[in-house]
Amino acid sequence: MTSVPAYHHGNLRATLLAAAERSLRRDGAERLSLRDLAREAGVSHAAPRRHFPDRQALLDALAESGFARLDQELRAALAEAGEEFGPRLHATAVAYLRFATEDSALLELMFTRKHREGADRLVAAAAEPFGLMHGLIEQGQAQGVLEPGDPQRAGIVLFATLQGIATLVNGGLVAPELLDGIVETAVDQFIRGSRRR
Amino acid sequence: MTSVPAYHHGNLRATLLAAAERSLRRDGAERLSLRDLAREAGVSHAAPRRHFPDRQALLDALAESGFARLDQELRAALAEAGEEFGPRLHATAVAYLRFATEDSALLELMFTRKHREGADRLVAAAAEPFGLMHGLIEQGQAQGVLEPGDPQRAGIVLFATLQGIATLVNGGLVAPELLDGIVETAVDQFIRGSRRR
């Protein structure tokens, strides 16, 4: 059991973030309330302010850790995917879409520019999974599967495709049953579309 | 000049929607306030309720008309694009991304499932631009540019790619200057990826 210090909570910030993550999953960012989180943490309504100047700051922090987790999950998927480019790409796509559909509200928070101007930290956090895609493509080029050239554009297009698929599914515009087939098609098309001619 | 009837406003619904569109453009859905719109329309704070039972209902209506306008703009772009498949696809993509980047908050509203359960109208409205993509692909197949087969999957992937690009740009994760080049790459990749072998 966790002992609960009377006044100084000790890890309020972490507690709030955890509660926020749950709330986000359950009800979406829209309904997330600082006062609610405070109540859940057994703390006064103004306490969160010491750790997050702003509601938005809390949301930004969530998004940031989201990117970190996304990156982590993508790398884990890659680690199990062998050497060959095709399967590696496929594994990445599947992992991305699992993350994106299981945590749709978080995804929304991460990509939708709810983040205000000075969200450098967020953009920096986003750079990691981006770099991963980038590296994946370089690998495809090195293996001679993809045509050589600047991997950036292709990487962005790939990332965008996955992100777009997630949006359509999460938005209820595409039935989840179709997801696997669509991922298949997307990966296949991507490879054919940039393969060495 | 529009005469302003004293009590019965006559077109409050339309007035509110127009104001809402402006507000959405300027500040995003988050900050849109019914009471604000009412004030702007010179009407009491409870008046909007007669036309939209709910804040969400207003947002849904905005999204719905967004889909209609998107469809309209895509069709307009297609009408000017000649017969050949490549240029037609390109024109569609450009038109989509113009819409998506110029009205990013609206786009977010349209695709992000802020819409609640019974948003059949919305899904129906979304079906139109979807159908357009679908038709475009069928045409590509008919012209022998694309491989034959179920156009649905490819259509979804195409739509998703455009949508994803919009999300990345709108979210500030990809610099707007890159947009044109990315669209080029995406279109090119798509054609190569599903071209008749």
Add this chain to the structure above:
DNA sequence: AAACAAAGTAGGCAGTGGCAACAAAGATGT
């Protein structure tokens, strides 16, 4: 002309985020 439906008004309610002023607990310097 009476009855009715539609569209607007007034006011109240609970809830929110943000702010300021104050209090407790811990850390720090002498």
Add this chain to the structure above:
DNA sequence: ACATCTTTGTTGCCACTGCCTACTTTGTTT
């Protein structure tokens, strides 16, 4: 060891929001 300073809480307030109910005005129907 003690006084001081900083951090992290607390209480109470404000303006604002969406939603609800009850009432009023207008326009339409019979």
